[in-house]
Structures are given as structure tokens and as C-alpha cells.
Amino acid sequence: MIVAGSGRTSQPRGSADPKEAARLTAAHSSDATVMIHPSEAIGDPASRPVRQGTLTWHFKMSNTRDVAFGASRAYIWDAARVNLPGGKKPWPCPSTR
Numbered sequence: 001m002i003v004a005g006s007g008r009t010s011q012p013r014g015s016a017d018p019k020e021a022a023r024l025t026a027a028h029s030s031d032a033t034v035m036i037h038p039s040e041a042i043g044d045p046a047s048r049p050v051r052q053g054t055l056t057w058h059f060k061m062s063n064t065r066d067v068a069f070g071a072s073r074a075y076i077w078d079a080a081r082v083n084l085p086g087g088k089k090p091w092p093c094p095s096t097r
Helices: 020-028
Strands: 002-005 034-036 069-072 077-079
Touching: 020 034, 020 077
Parallel strands: none
Antiparallel strands: 002 069, 034 077
């Protein structure tokens, strides 16, 4: 399953397989959209390697009352850098985790 939730994941490399983690790292510095889990990967068992044990996703969101959560085997996942004022970063680069 791919999980989407409010806030940001606190361990993107721990949630993503190595290929997805590399794509997240590339998206962190890209103005173009990077496909993390493309539509072609839906239904391809090799795109979500089987892991032993439980895979837990952790999200963190400060100063909020409402959150949203979703999980699906059919999510298409993309990402790109967001340029915020003052050099702020919207999410941590996976290579720093």
C-alpha cells in the first residue's frame, strides 16, 4: 500500500523502496514533476517489494485540528520542489534522514 496523509512523513526513506527514495531525493531539487510511483507501476508486484514484518508510516503535522489519511494499492505518486519565501523547506530531503 502507498499511504497519503496530512503533514509530512517523518521517515520518507523508511517508507519508500530504494528506487522511490532516490526519486524523492531527485524531486527535492527539481522544478519538474518527478514520478515517484507512476501509473505503469500499478498492479506490478515488483514495484512494491515484499517486506518482512510490518511497514509503518509516520506523519507529523503541527498546529492543526483536522487530518486526512488514505491508503491504496493504486496511488500514483509524484513530487517536485516547492520554492517557499525565505528559503524555507516544505519537506525534508530523504537523503538527510
